[in-house]
Amino acid sequence: MRAIGIYKHASVDQADSFAEEQVDKPKAAGADVLVQVKAVSVNPVDTKQRKLKEDDGNFRILGFDAAGIIAEVGDEVEGFQPGDEVYYAGSVSRQGSNSEYQLVDHKVIAKKPANLSFSEAAALPLTxxxxxxxxxxxxxxxxxxxxxxxxxxxxxxxxxxxxxxxxxxxxxxxxxxxxxxxxxxxxxxxxxxxxxxxxxxxxxxxxxxxxxxxxxxxxxxxxxxxxxxxxxxxxxxxxxxxxxxxxxxxxxxxxxxxxxxxxxxxxEYMFTRTLHQTPSRYIQGEILAKVAKLVEDGRIRTTKTEELEGLTVENLQKAHKRLENGSMIGKLVITV
Amino acid sequence: MRAIGIYKHASVDQADSFAEEQVDKPKAAGADVLVQVKAVSVNPVDTKQRKLKEDDGNFRILGFDAAGIIAEVGDEVEGFQPGDEVYYAGSVSRQGSNSEYQLVDHKVIAKKPANLSFSEAAALPLTxxxxxxxxxxxxxxxxxxxxxxxxxxxxxxxxxxxxxxxxxxxxxxxxxxxxxxxxxxxxxxxxxxxxxxxxxxxxxxxxxxxxxxxxxxxxxxxxxxxxxxxxxxxxxxxxxxxxxxxxxxxxxxxxxxxxxxxxxxxxEYMFTRTLHQTPSRYIQGEILAKVAKLVEDGRIRTTKTEELEGLTVENLQKAHKRLENGSMIGKLVITV
The missing domain is CATH 3.40.50.720 (NAD(P)-binding Rossmann-like Domain)
Structure with a gap:
C-alpha cells in the first residue's frame, strides 16, 4: 500500500522532508481494526512529531486524525465490523494515518457522524x-x-x-x-x-x-x-x-x-491514554460517539476550513507549512 | 483585653520577638461573632506570617486555629448565639486568635465536637x-x-x-x-x-x-x-x-x-476563601460541622500531641520554635 512518511526530521521546505513509499498492508489482529483511510486532518502535533523524528533509518508514518472504512477486524474487536465508517485520532506511538490503510485500537474509534463526509469527519477527532x-x-x-x-x-x-x-x-x-x-x-x-x-x-x-x-x-x-x-x-x-x-x-x-x-x-495531552495504554482509553471511543451524536443532532459543526485533494508529499508539505506559520483557522483536511 | 502579638518580624530567639499588650476588646457587628478564646493551636502558617510582618508600627496578633465560646453575635449572624462552643481557623487578613477575644466571620466557624475539650478541638480546624x-x-x-x-x-x-x-x-x-x-x-x-x-x-x-x-x-x-x-x-x-x-x-x-x-x-491554601472573600467561604463552616460530626461519631480523632498552658510570650516563642525546627508530630496547642 501507499504511505507518506519521514526518515528524519527536516524543514518542510526541503524537497525530501517527506517520502512516499510502498509498504506492506498490515493485518488486523487482537483489539485492532484495519481502516481504509479516506481523509486525514493535520494538527500541530503532526509538525511536533515530525521535528522529533530521529535519523534512525526507520520510516515513520505521521498523521493522527482520520476517517475511513473498516476493512478488517481483529478477533477481540467488539461493536465494529467491516464496512463501518469510522473516525478517530489514533495513537502517537503507532504508525499514523497518512497511508492507504491503518491499524487502530477499536477502543479509541467511533462511527463517524452519519451526516458528515469523510473529510468533514476527519477534521474533528483530535481536537x-x-x-x-x-x-x-x-x-x-x-x-x-x-x-x-x-x-x-x-x-x-x-x-x-x-x-x-x-x-x-x-x-x-x-x-x-x-x-x-x-x-x-x-x-x-x-x-x-x-x-x-x-x-x-x-x-x-x-x-x-x-x-x-x-x-x-x-x-x-x-x-x-x-x-x-x-x-x-x-x-x-x-x-x-x-x-x-x-x-x-x-x-x-x-x-x-x-x-x-x-x-x-x-x-491535557490527548495521546496520554494511548501512549500509556491506560485502562481509561475506551473513554475516547465513547467521547467520539457522543460527539458524532451531537453533530448528527445539529448541535456541533465540523471545523473543517480547507481541503487538499490527494495524499501526496506535496500536500503534506503544504499542510505542515500552513500549520507552522500559525495562521490556521479551523482545520485543514487532506482526502486520500 | 490581653493579646500577644508582634510589631516586626524577628527570630523567635529574640526576647522581644513577641509582645503582650492590652488592646480594646472588639464588638461583634454584621456577620461577625466575638469569641472568648479558650485554646489555640500553632501551624506553620503562623511562623510564615510572623516572618512577613513589616516594621510599620502596627501590632499584629497572630494565631489562626482556635476554640472558644461565643460572647456576642453581630446582627447578620445566623445559626449561632452567645454561649455556643465553636472552633475555626479564621482568616489570615484579620487579627488572630492569640488573644482573649477575637472577631470571626460566622460563615467560617462551626460548633466544636461535643466530645472534645477546647484544646483538643483547637488542634483541628486549619489542618x-x-x-x-x-x-x-x-x-x-x-x-x-x-x-x-x-x-x-x-x-x-x-x-x-x-x-x-x-x-x-x-x-x-x-x-x-x-x-x-x-x-x-x-x-x-x-x-x-x-x-x-x-x-x-x-x-x-x-x-x-x-x-x-x-x-x-x-x-x-x-x-x-x-x-x-x-x-x-x-x-x-x-x-x-x-x-x-x-x-x-x-x-x-x-x-x-x-x-x-x-x-x-x-x-491548596486554606486562607484563599477568606482572603479573597469568595462566596464559597461558607463551605468552610460546613466542612468544620461535618468534621465535628465525624469526631463525635468516633470516626476521626484529634491530632493534638502537645499542650502548653497559658497564652504567654514565652509559650508562643516555644511553640513557634517547635514548628520551625521541623520535628513536630501532630499538633501543638496552647490553652488561654
Missing amino acids: ALTAWEAMFEKMHIPLDAKVNEDKTILLINAAGGVGSIASQFAKLYGLNVVGTASREETITWAKQHGTEQVINHHEPLHPQLEKLGIDSVDYVFCMHQLDKAWDDIIEVVKPEGILCAITGPVEGIKLTDLTSKSLTLVW | ALTAWEAMFEKMHIPLDAKVNEDKTILLINAAGGVGSIASQFAKLYGLNVVGTASREETITWAKQHGTEQVINHHEPLHPQLEKLGIDSVDYVFCMHQLDKAWDDIIEVVKPEGILCAITGPVEGIKLTDLTSKSLTLVW
Missing part, C-alpha cells in the same frame, strides 16, 4: 477529544448547562483547531464564552463557533474583560503560548479557578502564582 | 480544612469509599499536622493510604492515624512502592518540600493523576513533567 477531555474531565466542568449558567470560560486562541470545537462545547453546555482572537477573520470565525465575546490576546486581558462587565473568569483554557498568556491569566482567573493548558512554552512560569488563589493547573 | 479542601474539592476525590477502593493516595509527610488528619480522611473514605515518614516515632504516629503503609521520603519512592506491590498511585498530596519530592512524584503518579501541594519551594520544578501523563497540579 474534539482534546477539548472534551480538557473541559469535562480535567477541568471538571459539569455536563449540565443549568449548573454552568453563572460560570465563564476564557479560551485563549478561540479560532484555532481546538478552540473552534472547545467554544462550541462551552456554548452548548451553558458557559459564558469569552475567547481571544486578533484578526478580522479569526474574530468572525470565533463568533460563528460559540465564542460569544472576543478579546485580543495581544492586549492586556483584564481591562478588556472589565469593559465587557466581567471582572474574573472561572475557567481558562489556554491553547497557545502559555508563557506569554500566563500573567494575564493569573490576573483574570477567580480564586479556586482552573487553568488548563495543552501547549507551552512553560519556561519562566512562576508556580507561586498559583498559591494565593489556590489555583489548579492541569495539562 | 482539617486544608486536608478536606485539598482532597475532596481540589483533587475531586469522591466522598464514597466504594468508588475509592481501587485508588491509592500517597501522602508526603504523613505524620505532620495536615498529614495526621489527611491520612484519617483518606482511610475513612476508602483509599489505599501510603504515607512517608522517616523516624521511628513519626512512622508509629502515621500508622496510628490512617496511614496503612509507610515509606521513607529520604529514599527514592518508586522502589519502595514496588516492594509494597504498588506500581503507581492515583493521587499525591505533598505537604513538605515539593521541590525535593518532585522527581519522585512524577515517577510514581499514574497517567491522568492528580498532585496537590500546600507548600513549596517550587523553584526548579519542570512543568513539562506534567505533559506526557496529562497531570493535574493543584494548590
Whole structure:
C-alpha cells in the first residue's frame, strides 16, 4: 500500500522532508481494526512529531486524525465490523494515518457522524477529544448547562483547531464564552463557533474583560503560548479557578502564582491514554460517539476550513507549512 | 483585653520577638461573632506570617486555629448565639486568635465536637480544612469509599499536622493510604492515624512502592518540600493523576513533567476563601460541622500531641520554635 512518511526530521521546505513509499498492508489482529483511510486532518502535533523524528533509518508514518472504512477486524474487536465508517485520532506511538490503510485500537474509534463526509469527519477527532477531555474531565466542568449558567470560560486562541470545537462545547453546555482572537477573520470565525465575546490576546486581558462587565473568569483554557498568556491569566482567573493548558512554552512560569488563589493547573495531552495504554482509553471511543451524536443532532459543526485533494508529499508539505506559520483557522483536511 | 502579638518580624530567639499588650476588646457587628478564646493551636502558617510582618508600627496578633465560646453575635449572624462552643481557623487578613477575644466571620466557624475539650478541638480546624479542601474539592476525590477502593493516595509527610488528619480522611473514605515518614516515632504516629503503609521520603519512592506491590498511585498530596519530592512524584503518579501541594519551594520544578501523563497540579491554601472573600467561604463552616460530626461519631480523632498552658510570650516563642525546627508530630496547642 501507499504511505507518506519521514526518515528524519527536516524543514518542510526541503524537497525530501517527506517520502512516499510502498509498504506492506498490515493485518488486523487482537483489539485492532484495519481502516481504509479516506481523509486525514493535520494538527500541530503532526509538525511536533515530525521535528522529533530521529535519523534512525526507520520510516515513520505521521498523521493522527482520520476517517475511513473498516476493512478488517481483529478477533477481540467488539461493536465494529467491516464496512463501518469510522473516525478517530489514533495513537502517537503507532504508525499514523497518512497511508492507504491503518491499524487502530477499536477502543479509541467511533462511527463517524452519519451526516458528515469523510473529510468533514476527519477534521474533528483530535481536537474534539482534546477539548472534551480538557473541559469535562480535567477541568471538571459539569455536563449540565443549568449548573454552568453563572460560570465563564476564557479560551485563549478561540479560532484555532481546538478552540473552534472547545467554544462550541462551552456554548452548548451553558458557559459564558469569552475567547481571544486578533484578526478580522479569526474574530468572525470565533463568533460563528460559540465564542460569544472576543478579546485580543495581544492586549492586556483584564481591562478588556472589565469593559465587557466581567471582572474574573472561572475557567481558562489556554491553547497557545502559555508563557506569554500566563500573567494575564493569573490576573483574570477567580480564586479556586482552573487553568488548563495543552501547549507551552512553560519556561519562566512562576508556580507561586498559583498559591494565593489556590489555583489548579492541569495539562491535557490527548495521546496520554494511548501512549500509556491506560485502562481509561475506551473513554475516547465513547467521547467520539457522543460527539458524532451531537453533530448528527445539529448541535456541533465540523471545523473543517480547507481541503487538499490527494495524499501526496506535496500536500503534506503544504499542510505542515500552513500549520507552522500559525495562521490556521479551523482545520485543514487532506482526502486520500 | 490581653493579646500577644508582634510589631516586626524577628527570630523567635529574640526576647522581644513577641509582645503582650492590652488592646480594646472588639464588638461583634454584621456577620461577625466575638469569641472568648479558650485554646489555640500553632501551624506553620503562623511562623510564615510572623516572618512577613513589616516594621510599620502596627501590632499584629497572630494565631489562626482556635476554640472558644461565643460572647456576642453581630446582627447578620445566623445559626449561632452567645454561649455556643465553636472552633475555626479564621482568616489570615484579620487579627488572630492569640488573644482573649477575637472577631470571626460566622460563615467560617462551626460548633466544636461535643466530645472534645477546647484544646483538643483547637488542634483541628486549619489542618482539617486544608486536608478536606485539598482532597475532596481540589483533587475531586469522591466522598464514597466504594468508588475509592481501587485508588491509592500517597501522602508526603504523613505524620505532620495536615498529614495526621489527611491520612484519617483518606482511610475513612476508602483509599489505599501510603504515607512517608522517616523516624521511628513519626512512622508509629502515621500508622496510628490512617496511614496503612509507610515509606521513607529520604529514599527514592518508586522502589519502595514496588516492594509494597504498588506500581503507581492515583493521587499525591505533598505537604513538605515539593521541590525535593518532585522527581519522585512524577515517577510514581499514574497517567491522568492528580498532585496537590500546600507548600513549596517550587523553584526548579519542570512543568513539562506534567505533559506526557496529562497531570493535574493543584494548590491548596486554606486562607484563599477568606482572603479573597469568595462566596464559597461558607463551605468552610460546613466542612468544620461535618468534621465535628465525624469526631463525635468516633470516626476521626484529634491530632493534638502537645499542650502548653497559658497564652504567654514565652509559650508562643516555644511553640513557634517547635514548628520551625521541623520535628513536630501532630499538633501543638496552647490553652488561654
